[in-house]
Every structure is written in C-alpha cells, then in structure tokens.
Amino acid sequence: MDHSKYVYLGVAQPRGESESDALFKQVLTAVNTGEGIKAASKALQSQMRDKKKSLILSEEMLTVSVAGLEWQEKLSRLKDVIQGADFRLLITIREPVSAMFSFYLELYSRFKGKGEEFSHLAKNNNDFQIYHYDNLLSVVLPLFGKENVWVNTFEDLVNDDYEGVKAFLDFPEMESGFSELRKNNVKKRTGNAVYVPVRMxxxxxxxxxxxxxxxxxxxxxxxxxxxxxxxxxxxxINYRHVAVPALSDDDQAKLKETMSQTMNVLSEQFGVKY
Known part of the structure; x- marks a missing residue:
C-alpha cells in the first residue's frame, strides 16, 4: 500500500500480534460505549488534516453484537463518529451460509448456551442478520449513503484478487500477504464434526x-x-476441543433456499452473485 497516501488504523493479523493505534482505540471505545463520540470524531478529522493522508479504519467487530449492544447500534455510533468526514465504507461479504456457520463456530461458546440449533439461529437470531444482506443493507445504506458504500467478496481476497480493494482505495500498490493468514482459523474436521477450541x-x-x-x-x-x-x-489458551456437528448437505441446501432473497438483493444492489 502507498504509505505516503494512507495511514492504517486497526488490528493486525494474526490478532494480538501488535498494538492498535491510539486513535483506533479511541474510535472503538466511542462505538462500544457510546461515550466520547464527539471527541473521537474531532480527533479523527484532526489527524486527517494534520497528516494530510487518508485513514483506513479496519475492524470486523464493528458488525458483531456484544453483550447488551447490538450491531445496528454500533453502526449508528460509527456514523456519528465519522460525521462530517469524507469517507468510504468497504464491506467484505461472503457466501452467507458458509459465513454464518463459520461465525457460529467462532462464537460457539456464546451460541451453545441459547439451546437452539444452528439453522434456527441462522434464520432468526439478530447476531446472524449481518449475513442477511438485505437486512444489513437496510441499516447501512440509510446511515452511510449508497454512494459511499463499496462491497468486496471474501472469496476474492482468499484468491489474492485485490482488484476491488484497489478500486476502493483509488488503485494504490497492494502488498500480497492475505494468503499467509489462511491457516489462522483452520479447524480440525471429520466427516460429521468440526472441533472447536475452548478457551479458559x-x-x-x-x-x-x-x-x-x-x-x-x-x-x-x-x-x-x-x-x-x-x-x-x-x-x-485452548485447553480442550468440542465436537460440533458439521452442517449437512440437506441443511445447507435448505438454508441456501431461505437465503435466496437476501442474495438477490445483494446482486441487485451491488452485482455480487452467489
């Protein structure tokens, strides 16, 4: 990336390997607590003026609900933080059924306590609505404006295709490196189960x-x-593993049918087809 034009704020992968920028922490604190929003907005725009560079703020947790705070409210607060700035919003999307099951596995300790099957959670739980792209867009577009919203597929990034990101960033030089991270979240699988690590x-x-x-x-x-x-x-520390039933072909097909409407909306709005 052209560092003379851009300043990266956000996490580095693998997570926890490096400290985040202080401004990034200030913005995330404002989004997560609802406090200090005006101060974070002022600091954000001040740094853009002082450095005379564009800022890239990257954090997947901006659309993940946490205890007592739904993702819709997070996005509303983010809009308040960047109010008045010249901005673009890049959303990385993924084929929704595989994305929801991966999300389920990553937060299995949260979802197992609800006593509901994955398919029911995927259809009805608000946490999973970020993958119902018609619902996601119904929140994002009024807040940020369609003219400011860009979409890039996770599948393109996995295949080292950065053309969408280049266009989003006005075609800077891109550094390859995503492929080095592919094994970070790989989980042991058998024919009928995925083994999810459990932390203390x-x-x-x-x-x-x-x-x-x-x-x-x-x-x-x-x-x-x-x-x-x-x-x-x-x-x-991962001290043990839990065997989670793999998504059957039948359940996957039923979910894909259920998700056909949301995928159609994504295709109509941004030309992305699954």
Whole structure:
C-alpha cells in the first residue's frame, strides 16, 4: 500500500500480534460505549488534516453484537463518529451460509448456551442478520449513503484478487500477504464434526476481584493491575476441543433456499452473485 497516501488504523493479523493505534482505540471505545463520540470524531478529522493522508479504519467487530449492544447500534455510533468526514465504507461479504456457520463456530461458546440449533439461529437470531444482506443493507445504506458504500467478496481476497480493494482505495500498490493468514482459523474436521477450541474463561478471577471490593479498594486495584497480563494470556489458551456437528448437505441446501432473497438483493444492489 502507498504509505505516503494512507495511514492504517486497526488490528493486525494474526490478532494480538501488535498494538492498535491510539486513535483506533479511541474510535472503538466511542462505538462500544457510546461515550466520547464527539471527541473521537474531532480527533479523527484532526489527524486527517494534520497528516494530510487518508485513514483506513479496519475492524470486523464493528458488525458483531456484544453483550447488551447490538450491531445496528454500533453502526449508528460509527456514523456519528465519522460525521462530517469524507469517507468510504468497504464491506467484505461472503457466501452467507458458509459465513454464518463459520461465525457460529467462532462464537460457539456464546451460541451453545441459547439451546437452539444452528439453522434456527441462522434464520432468526439478530447476531446472524449481518449475513442477511438485505437486512444489513437496510441499516447501512440509510446511515452511510449508497454512494459511499463499496462491497468486496471474501472469496476474492482468499484468491489474492485485490482488484476491488484497489478500486476502493483509488488503485494504490497492494502488498500480497492475505494468503499467509489462511491457516489462522483452520479447524480440525471429520466427516460429521468440526472441533472447536475452548478457551479458559476464568470466572473465578472476576469473583475474587469482586469479593475484594473491585476498583473501590487498594487490594482490588492491585490485583487487577498485577493480574491483567497473566490472566489475558491464560484466556487465550485452548485447553480442550468440542465436537460440533458439521452442517449437512440437506441443511445447507435448505438454508441456501431461505437465503435466496437476501442474495438477490445483494446482486441487485451491488452485482455480487452467489
């Protein structure tokens, strides 16, 4: 990429390998908490003026709901942050059925507690509506304007086809590298199951912290300060695997039929066909 024209804000892959930019953290904090939106907007536009470069803010979690915060609200807050800036929005999309099942596997610990089958969650749960592209576009286009929204397929990126991204960025030089990341999320599979890694949740640490008075006491603050790094490291350890039933051909076909309308909308709006 032409670094004389662009400043990259966002995560590096694999995640956690490098620190994010301070402005990126400020923007994400504003989106995730609803606080400091005006300050983040001012800082964003100030950096664009000072550096005289375009900023690239990249984060897939902007469309992922978290506890108590739906993805629709995240996008609304993002719009408030970039209000007044000259912007473009690039959405990376993927064939919806495979995308939803991959999403289900990545957040399996969240979804297994709902006691619902994948196919039901995929059709009805709001978390999965980001892959119902008619619903996603019904939120995105009024907020950001169709003239500012671009779409690129995940499948093109996997195949090292960056033509869509080049057009989005006004044809800069692109550095190949995506192919090096293909194995990051590969999971062990058998004929009828996918094995999902389970990480340590360490709920007992939070309970001890709360019993000690949390941030209201010196002991609690010391525990949080000294324990944050080792606890974060422990939480990244995969200590076992859970066998999740693979998506059958019949279930896949039924879901594709259900998703035909959303794929038609995507084709009509942006010419992307699956």
């Amino acid at each position: 949740r360490l709920k007992w640490v939070t309970k001890i912290y709360q019993l000690l008075g949390g941030s209201d006491t010196i002991v609690g603050r010391m525990l949080r300060s000294l324990g944050r790094y080792p606890v974060d490291k422990l939480r990244k």
